[in-house]
Amino acid sequence: xxxxxxxxxxxxxxxxxxxxxxxxxxxxxxxxxxxxxxxxxxxxxxxxxxxxxxxxxxxxxxxxxxxxxxxxxxxxxxxxxxxxxxxxxxxxxxxxxxxxxxxxxxxxxxxxxxxxxxxxxxxxxxxxxxxxxxxxxxxxxxxxxxxxxxxxx
Numbered sequence: 001x002x003x004x005x006x007x008x009x010x011x012x013x014x015x016x017x018x019x020x021x022x023x024x025x026x027x028x029x030x031x032x033x034x035x036x037x038x039x040x041x042x043x044x045x046x047x048x049x050x051x052x053x054x055x056x057x058x059x060x061x062x063x064x065x066x067x068x069x070x071x072x073x074x075x076x077x078x079x080x081x082x083x084x085x086x087x088x089x090x091x092x093x094x095x096x097x098x099x100x101x102x103x104x105x106x107x108x109x110x111x112x113x114x115x116x117x118x119x120x121x122x123x124x125x126x127x128x129x130x131x132x133x134x135x136x137x138x139x140x141x142x143x144x145x146x147x148x149x150x151x152x153x
Contacts, residue, residue, distance in 0.1 A: 042070035042127075047148065049115065049138060051079035057141035059148035068129055068152050074122045076115035082138045082146075084122060085111040092132030092152075099124065099134075111139065126152055 045066050051057030057079060066072065074084050086099060088110055096110060102125040105113045112122050131152050138146040 042067050044071045044073050044123075046073050046075060048075050048077040049080070049082035049084075049146075050077045051082075051141060051144070051146065055079075057082075057138065057144045057146040059136075059138070059146060062147065063149040063151070065151040065153060066126060068131060069127045070152075071123050071125045071127075072150060074112075074115070074124070076118060076120045078118070081114035081116045081140055083107070083112045083114050083140070084124065084136060085139050086134055086136040090133070090135035092130040092134070095130050095132070095134065098126075098129045102127070102129075114140075126150075 045064055047064065048060045049058075050060055055078070059074075060077070064072070074082075076082050084103075085108075088096060091099070091110075099110055100106065103110070103112055107113050112124070115122055129152050134150040134152065136148045136150070
């Protein structure tokens with residue numbers, strides 16, 4: 001009797017969690033497209049994403065100052081997967097729309113896709129971004145202290 005109940009419960013969970021409906025739900029849950037990013041007018045600044053089990057997972061440098069219009073190029077230097085995500089409550093007002101528009105192939109709001117191969121890059125344009133402090137993190141390594149700060153002047 002116990003095996004039958006457990007089997008029925010497992011089957012019900014499998015039906016509820018899988019199938020075509022889930023794919024449709026995920027598509028519907030994607031955030032709406034943001035306004036196009038402003039043209040990039042500045043330089044390209046580089047931040048390396050590191051950590052391979054023997055070294056601490058980190059953004060290098062962990063803090064940079066850029067000008068509005070600059071692009072920050074994130075490079076998967078070692079380890080991974082890494083990504084770039086920004087704390088929604090730790091960026092200037094109005095910045096979320098600009099960042100989301102400047103982050104191609106996002107996996108979530110203010111969150112880049114994973115960089116999984118060595119030397120893979122991901123560019124985020126700060127063209128049109130409000131001046132201020134942008135605090136971010138690597139989703140898989142935030143518990144290990146992989147955090148960064150970008151100050152836009």
